[in-house]
Amino acid sequence: MIKIARDNLAKWATTLAVLFLLVQVACDLYLPTITSDLVNNGIVKQNLGYIWHAGGLMLIVAGIGVAAAAGNVYFAATQSMQVGEKLRKQVFSHVMKFSSRDMSKSGDSSLITRSTNDIVQIQNVMMQVLRMMLQSPIMLVAACVLAYIREPRLTKVFLISLPILAIVVGVVMYFAVPLFKSIQFKTDRINLIFREGLTGVRVIRAFRQDQREQKRFKEANADYTDTAIKAYTLVSFLFPVMTLILSLTNVGIILLGSHLIANMTMQVGNLIAFMTYATQIMISFMMLSMVFVFVPRASASAARVNAVLEHQPSVKDLPVADREHLAEETPASLSFDHVNFRYTGAERLALENLNFKVTAGQTLAIIGGTGSGKSTLVNLIPRLFNIESGEIKVNGISIDKLSQQELHSVISITQQKAVLFTGTIRSNLQFGNPNATEDEMWSALRIAKAADFVKEAGGLDAKVEQSGSNFSGGQRQRLAIARTIIKPASIYIFDDSFSALDFKTDAELRQALKQDPQLQNAVSVIVAQRVSTVANADLIIVLDDGKVVGQGTHEQLMKNNSVYQEIVYSQIAKGDDQNA
Ligand SMILES: Nc1ncnc2c1ncn2[C@@H]1O[C@H](COP(=O)(O)OP(=O)(O)OP(=O)(O)O)[C@@H](O)[C@H]1O
Structure with missing residues (x-):
């Protein structure tokens, strides 16, 4: 007192x-x-x-x-x-x-x-x-x-x-x-x-x-x-x-x-x-x-x-003098080097020995069963948690050496659970980019396949109720995707963001994302359960219980990875994988 x-x-x-x-x-x-x-x-x-x-x-x-x-x-x-x-x-x-x-x-x-x-x-x-x-x-x-x-x-x-x-x-x-x-x-x-x-x-x-x-x-x-x-x-x-x-x-x-x-x-x-x-x-x-x-x-x-x-936040920035900075002209890249991660108090590692590198224009996809560690992996990129050992680099610089503010300025993420804020479609898109023009907003909405229902709802000034409760789950995800892509960034992360979309919209959306010039110069990270969503990625990581059990392209994994094959066949058997 x-x-x-x-x-x-x-x-x-x-x-x-x-x-x-x-x-x-x-x-x-x-x-x-x-x-x-x-x-x-x-x-x-x-x-x-x-x-x-x-x-x-x-x-x-x-x-x-x-x-x-x-x-x-x-x-x-x-x-x-x-x-x-x-x-x-x-x-x-x-x-x-x-x-x-x-x-x-x-x-x-x-x-x-x-x-x-x-x-x-x-x-x-x-x-x-x-x-x-x-x-x-x-x-x-x-x-x-x-x-x-x-x-x-x-x-x-x-x-x-x-x-x-x-x-x-x-x-x-x-x-x-x-x-x-x-x-x-x-x-x-x-x-x-x-x-x-x-x-x-x-x-x-x-x-x-x-x-x-x-x-x-x-x-x-x-x-x-x-x-x-x-x-x-x-x-x-x-x-x-x-x-x-x-x-x-x-x-x-x-x-x-x-x-x-x-x-x-x-x-x-x-x-x-x-x-x-x-x-x-x-x-x-x-x-x-x-x-x-x-x-x-x-x-x-x-x-x-x-x-x-x-309470001292568990993720802390280095002192200002020891920090490094991102150079604007550096091409986008994301690399994990022998990364191990454990949740506080957990006996087992949640992620074990992750090694990969993706560069500008490439798409990294992460697939695996429930609880295999997909969301954990993508949450390490914006440093929501500290890793136990190894190194994660964004645009060639270790994320520990960047201030969180600088790191977050080059990452744009759609979380697994789409979070919208009370306000309007416009104010939610401005969360991604406060300087976005109306044209840029409509373009992002079109890419995210959200333009039609936004027009029907009354345009950019249509109301968004608390947590976006006046939109369906799929609509919320599309709005969250639009907010992600409107932000200029080096790394775009979509954490299971396509799960509430039907196959057709999922495919159209991925096609539109591929053609977007901003995303062509960035690294895209897509977490998904459906093989159809990840099949065209440049690198697919197959996770099982926190361990990488396969790494390569769809074709390579289909040839030599039993876990990936199992996922593909189980989805074909269920008739899920129409577009794979
Ligand atoms: N905050 C946390 N604290 C402790 N353990 C956690 C935490 N979040 C996740 N875990 C554990 O880490 C493991 C991986 O969880 P994660 O959410 O990364 O899985 P996932 O592959 O994304 O699963 P899903 O496909 O169901 O979303 C799970 O065993 C989970 O129980």
């Missing part, structure tokens, strides 16, 4: 908030003294002039107090909201640097809770600190001193009430603080189930698992609600108990005070002032106790946000 406050609160605004607060506290503390003097010297002595004088002074002091409170609220609110804004920005831009491994480590639903709910907790506590939490200890100490100065004999009452109050607050905190901390983790769980339910709604319905999912959500929701009820009930219990203690304290003060007044050893005004100070002491104590509830909760949130901000 302290680190977040130090890094994100503007010093001048925070100082002003504290200064306004001090003025407000001074006014609040001065008012009972004026009231006491007004009663003792004005009302009791029937001195009208003094009453007018003290009344006027009261109005001025109260006015200054209100103005100072307004100033404090303004700076406390703007500062705390800006802390929230800065933190959300920092978390978002830091998470953007995360590799797939970093993302899966934190969990995306937890990252969402951290950047929303946790940051709200922090900003609320910042507000309370700048508003009440600084005020209460100052008020508490000052009111005790002033009450003692005004009437030391009455302070005996506090010797009983304050320890009782401290015990009540301590007991409540002991039980409430762990509950508040666990609320954050339970919010994560609700978000996780909610997200899975929303993204998998069709699957859930298709498998008739609605009841099971609803039960899972109901349990997590009930668990969260139970904890929240317990935590807030405990805290709410504090207020009536404190009010009771405050009332009893006032009764004690009145009993003792009336005795002193009857003995003519104390003035009525002093009793009124003392009671006001007593109320201020009790209220400050109550506010201070809230510090012990909300600060630990926000500290737990701050620790969760700091954990994200301090």
Whole structure:
């Protein structure tokens, strides 16, 4: 919390908030003294002039107090909201640097809770600190001193009430603080189930698992609600108990005070002032106790946000001085030299001893069964993961020596699951190339066989809903392909991007890609399950369980590779391979 406050609160605004607060506290503390003097010297002595004088002074002091409170609220609110804004920005831009491994480590639903709910907790506590939490200890100490100065004999009452109050607050905190901390983790769980339910709604319905999912959500929701009820009930219990203690304290003060007044050893005004100070002491104590509830909760949130901000992305760039750069005139090429890769914590290598080189104008195809490592291989090219040993070169330079930004600027990729963003067709294509002209957009859409349905949908400004849900799976893939080819790059990667296309469209699309001048000067990497998609490639790599079991052209592999032959024959047998 302290680190977040130090890094994100503007010093001048925070100082002003504290200064306004001090003025407000001074006014609040001065008012009972004026009231006491007004009663003792004005009302009791029937001195009208003094009453007018003290009344006027009261109005001025109260006015200054209100103005100072307004100033404090303004700076406390703007500062705390800006802390929230800065933190959300920092978390978002830091998470953007995360590799797939970093993302899966934190969990995306937890990252969402951290950047929303946790940051709200922090900003609320910042507000309370700048508003009440600084005020209460100052008020508490000052009111005790002033009450003692005004009437030391009455302070005996506090010797009983304050320890009782401290015990009540301590007991409540002991039980409430762990509950508040666990609320954050339970919010994560609700978000996780909610997200899975929303993204998998069709699957859930298709498998008739609605009841099971609803039960899972109901349990997590009930668990969260139970904890929240317990935590807030405990805290709410504090207020009536404190009010009771405050009332009893006032009764004690009145009993003792009336005795002193009857003995003519104390003035009525002093009793009124003392009671006001007593109320201020009790209220400050109550506010201070809230510090012990909300600060630990926000500290737990701050620790969760700091954990994200301090997490070092597993894929890091070399220091600027050690980096190499891509030369514009270098022809495109991609090479793997004795590359081994293992997922973190895995016992076995996911990819073993990969060796190949493809140059400008060539197509590399990767084929293999489910889980053989095809996507893993292509994800190594943009360095989404670090390899264990060996070397990958793009345009002749080792990818470890390039900044990720520079590397990504020459790679254009369509992932296995086509991801579109909320907006329009135009904004999605501009993701690939922000400077693309309308002609270039239509050309990319034509090559990707997407122009017809885009025209029908209303053209480039047709809406794309969240995740492209208003388009079919095949349409989404074609739009993702158009976005890939509109980007000028040296390496084009299509990770199983043709799987949702029918054979005819698949063949037409590959033909169109072959004729595209941009792709003719680049390396194309195609991952596929269908032999028809890969048959014309310059180099085909056959993967099986992370190992290269065949490497060559379609003709070479048909002659001497049993695994490839098996794939081809199984597809012919199924009638899949009409175009091979
Ligand atoms: N993030 C990950 N962490 C750990 N293991 C992973 C991860 N991603 C994939 N794997 C494992 O690596 C192996 C290869 O997976 P990969 O996704 O590369 O296969 P694939 O050939 O692309 O499969 P498919 O054709 O089904 O898409 C699988 O055994 C998979 O379980």
